[in-house]
Amino acid sequence: MLQTLCILVSQTINDQLIQFYSLTLLTENLVSEEIFVATVLASKDQFINMTTSSVQTSLNILRTFMQGNALLNRLGTNYRLIDVLLDQTKQFVFEQANVNMFPSPDKCQCSVSSYCKAITGIYSLLPTNSPGYSHIEYPYMQRFSSYEVRQLFNVSGIYVGCVILDAVLQSDLSCLYNSSCLSQLNNYLNDSLHPFNATPLNSVSYSSLPTVNDLIEKLMVDEWIFNSSYQSYFSQCNSSICTYTYTKQFDVLFMATTVISSIGGIVTILMLVTLPSVTFICRFIYRRRRLPIIQTEI
Template sequence: MSGLHPLDFRLMAMSQFQILTMLCQTAASTISSDLSQFLTQQIITNQALSLQVFKAQVIALVEQMQATTLANVKYIDQLVSQVILNSQIMSALNTNSYLIANPVVSNYYIQHGQYYVGDYTASDALNVNNTACSCTHKSSCAFQAGLYNYSIRPASNEISLYHPSPPPMFIVPGMMVGCLPHDSMLQSTLECFYNRSCLDLIGISQAIIPLNATVSSRFQVNTTVNTMFEQLFVETWQNSSNFIYYYNACHPEACSYTYTQRGNFLYTMTMLFSLIGGLTTILGILVPLLVQFFRRLLLKCQGEAIATIENDPAGRQLFYFS
């Protein structure tokens, strides 16, 4: 158990930096895994796509992969936080709860910590709201971190409320402390690490170079770690696709296209005359053939004779042809 004040930055700093390292490693491994899986996918089409359609489909697939990756990481992180909260796991730093001895029954009971809600300035120790956030129901309770020159634990009649009074020697800009290092780190910003003076005050080695605030970035100096983690610390996603490779892989034997156009009067008359001319040509070929066919058939029917045998009264047989 540390003797530092629960709001002291030095109490939680090491754990928070370990959490930040794990968040970066999680983001890097997640991106690498999802990209490897994404690159195994294939676009299969029964017809060759045009360049515009190909680019649109690739962009849609990439955006879907990005959204799914970000949603999965956020869901898993929130799930872990809820499991820790509902399991009532006690932090080794005693920031979310701690044991209090009960001399009456020679036993111990768990007391949950509470943090003020609101902004605080070192010049005004009473400049906080009366509202308090309890670690019993939320693990995201957090307060501004500072450096204190004393060690204090709340008395039993204070309902475990961590007071920022007397004021700290120094408020660490952007850094938060609270129930758990994970949740307070997510609510923190890294603005202190852009300032050499701030790094000196919290005891960071001169070998550590401050971050450059002038570098172009989608994340501002006061962006929370949670916002950056939800974007997996990615500045930009670059989509690189090659339509020529796709087209050569498909290797179509033939290409065709259709277009729809509204016809005008001239177009209609041209099509009508073409149709009439086509019918005239077809009939000019078929009619003589049909006439010859029926003529031959008629002549054949007229040339065939049907013999009929009859007996006359004299007993003679007569033959008739029809």
């Protein structure tokens, strides 16, 4: 399943790259390098968002389809068929998987939520009369009515879910980064039909291990590197005419304009101040002249 998810993400990225490479930057005039870089970065963000959305949409449709249609998992972790005797006839009945498979306060059921999960482990079958057996019941073990399952080893970070896809998406594969866990897993699986011999993965890239779903949301890419060349854009544009504006301060024209503007401002201020002052003085003199002269004889 993990390989299938990797192929899905890789194929989606390649499909989106084909569309991305077909894009053309059209500008009426030659744009500056700053605008060119900003346009490229915006296109990059749009490409990543569209690719992520495409992958998530595919997975969500698949998960919704499987849960909504109650597709039976061959491992029996979501539903199971049981045979019952009805009217002297053996018939198969479709029912919920054993809720003990997913221990939780809410007794998680796959018909309600696709996020039910239980830790993966290595188990052994014991007769029911053997001491020390546990009551953990793996759903498809119902056929072994005289046996119970005893847990030998927990595989940390790897879960069993309603379906394999849900289980893988919720797993962080921490056992594959732990040498002790991986060594125990190797020991248990060496006698299987498909021997498992692996070395621990390097986790220096992560402060805490992300789930597979977290990795898919990042398209399983640590860093995106987009190369853009303004020089190539400039050459491809092949402009026939280039114009530019050059502004220089404190030249003769600038100084003359500044002086004239200053003089004009001073004249305006003098006009605003002088006219009221002259008017006031004239009125004062006029009034002084009209005052009557009174002569007194002693």
